[in-house]
Amino acid sequence: MIKSPFCPHSKVPDHVILCGGPKNRYWVIDVEERPGLKTLTISCSKLLHPAETCLLRDGWEMTPVRPGDVVHLEGRSDGGSWLVDREQGFLVLLPDSLISGTSISSSIRCMRRAVLGDIFDGGSKQMLNGTMVHEVFQRAATAKDFSLETLSKLADEALHSPRYLGDIQHFFFMLIICASLPSSSGGAPSRCQDSGAVATVTELADIEENVWSPRFGLKGKIDVTARVRIQRPRNGFHRIPEEKTIPLELKTGRESNSIEHRSQVILYTLMTSERYNPEAGFLLYLKTGNMHPVAPSHMDRRELLKLRNTLVHHIHSCVEKEAERSCLSRLPDILTNRQTCQYCPQKRNCALYERAVDRSSAVTEDVIHEFIQQETGHLTLPHLNYFSHWLLLCCLESVTMETRNSRKRVWLQTVEESEKSGSCAGNLQLSGPVIAQSEGVFLHRFHRSHVASQQGLTNSSLSSRDRIVVSDLEGRLVGLATGYLCEVSQTAISCTLDRDLSKFRGVTFRLDGDEGVVGFSTHLTNLSKLMENSQDSDRLRELVIDLQAPEFISNLSSVLPREAKDTVADILKGLNKPQKQAMKKVLLSKDYTLVVGMPGTGKTTTICTLVRILHACGFSVLLTSYTHSAVDNILLKLKRFRVGFLRLGQGQKVHPDILPYTEESVRKKGVHTLSDLEQLYNKELIVATTCMGIKHPIFTRRRFDFCIVDEASQISQPICLGPLFYAKRFVLVGDHQQLPPIVQNHEARSLGMDESLFKRLELHSEAVVQLNVQYRMNRQIMSLSNSLMYDGRLECGSERTATALLTLPFLLSVQSELSSYSEAHPQHDLSWIQSTLLPSNPVCFLDCSMAGCKPSDIGVIAPYRQQLKTILALLQSPAFTGVEVNTVDRYQGRDKSLIILSFVRSTAEEGNLGELLKDWRRLNVAITRAKHKLLMVGSATTLRRYTPVEKLLNHLQQENMISFKIAAHKALPSMDL
């Protein structure tokens, strides 16, 4: 008997939801293995008792289940003991991780490929082809029109969609397929015979239906959901026909009727069992028009669920602990049958992982060795190390994000429970018409059914622009659609959804807030691309991994076109010295330039000017940043100088003033031919998007002279790399003395995941230009940051900046009010507030450590969200509307005339300090937001325990900056504000 080596987890983590009954979720307490048998000790109670047992055999004992896993059981339980064997029962491992049907069917041939496919993106030309034909077919089905005329019209439209720009040569091929669609001669594809039964498709009930099945841990999108009439012969006469709803899978390639294709259909029947209970599904090959019925047996389902369990195990345990340190787990073995691998889209990643991570010292077969050499031979050890290091970091981070992913609440929590936590609105019915706004955007309106109408909708924390998931109340239609909230009133909600739900009229819905599943596929796809054997990737590896020194040319005249000289000189006029230096450095660079923008030094203006100059010289520029708002900030400035540009990205996220520059808007003006589209993509020298937006088809063709990345010190390396593939040279703008990329996982952070590319490359000081002349803060406020971070390098741009003070138009009347209050109440000392208000004291520290002043009494910037909520609640009076209360992090890149900074923490006893205030960069951001006056409130005694804040307080002391010990709770009785 083998005892499981793992310690049973004594406590169930908070984020795990367990339940009994048909939607059961059991916690595995212990696993006991004997040959041919596995016995699980399980419980559906968080207290881990009562415990039940589950016997696994006939192959199920191979399920890689471990203590601490959550499982779902199907079948029978006899007095607390479950049996899963050949004939009965299913075990679904980690059921709340929904695995897609295609992942599972691809794991039949190669489990390794399925796991890699889940981590990295990949695709081929043939696939794109299939996507196009699918689209044409599905549109025709939606329009219920399969006439040749309509088909060719739709095919034409599909060809002009930007998604397919890279592969237009398949045009003729596709038309031939469309013309041969079985349905083109009239009506929908119709009949199918199997063992005497005749199934006739009577209606296409849905297209691209989205299914989440938490019961089997599956998800998928079903090509066509069809209504069929089934006629079964029985003893020579026909019975009354039976109506069923079944999944129909379209295939545009060769009619293989392969086990993968059939498995896909079986998985669709399984995941829709709660919706339609289909006994079978159809496989339709468009090339021949043949339709194959797929009627799954218990064995089919059993074996596919076993594969799913193995796959989910590999995906979930992508990292493992080895002596306190995490490392990447081994993947399933590489196939020895090279034939199968020939067309595998994961070829490169497969070889990379083997060489960089698995590093099997065991004697591998020659064919495999050869294959690995072929795919990775161009890479050096540092390259492989960089790859495996960042792969580990990303996996660690994704594991942490996954535990915080609250999506499973949609199916595990009742509406009542979810509404209590505020992220859900239930008991909703569709009201009014559904309005199609654009491609895949449908405006819906729901109202609260009268049963629950006494409880208003505005109680929920759902608000406009939030991402949401729509499901039904019973849990049969989980994840029907996703979209964004538009308006929330007491009784109604409007939102835009990716699907038209009008056929579900009458269903009672729930809307759940959806933080979205954060994938790392962009990170990892970029990493994988960096390892490619191509010119662009070779060069980036030299710069980013080998840290090859960046080169510069010596003479401007070779880059500056003659005719642009005057314009450039003109643009340069408005700049200060370091800004001019930055322009020059960028123009001279052959590889890259790093622009350090210290606080208030006009980063946005500098970038805007840089773009104007490059534009004047005729250079093309790819302008990016991590956030949409940062991209638009620059564009708003650029727009004023009448520099043309193309803004890529979803309209919903783009600034309204920039909307006319988006692709969608330009297309509305008329893009009819392929060359129109080409022109649209090539017309502007300047193209702007977020770093994540690089999946856009424009990048299949276009390359740029320069790529500018703003906020670069806040972007993680794998994401920052993305846009760099498409430019000859790049400029990173940021300040690593301000906040770094956000990393949730502690180990990942300690292993350097919060090091941006900006910081990594900074060691080449010859590539760095510092913008140290600032126009934001007056002299006193600036001095704080100078002493904290910049060693006095930060300078005021003008005497006016240096001496600017806060203007308080009603100061006199407030002062006299305070005086008269003091006279009437001599027991209150208000002198501190009088001095604090004086504009001539630009920096004040209000020390409340003696006084017991509640930190919740004052503040505008605070490091903690919870604190901001409290402050906001106190500022509810209309007098305070317009006062912006926000976190330090959110204030980065922005400023205000007067900042009140609350440090919040005040604890007498030694104890946990928290991480946030230990970060020099966060403090630096906090104190450099104010232009004229900075009021800081906190307990000096507590704060001296944070090294950075201590340094700041010492500086205040040395400079005799004003500091008060206050007893505000006594001094400020409720005055009428």
Added chain:
DNA sequence: ACTCTGCTTAGAGGA
């Protein structure tokens, strides 16, 4: 020991 932004994310086909 509490800071938060990106994402059409499943499936397109070939042996």
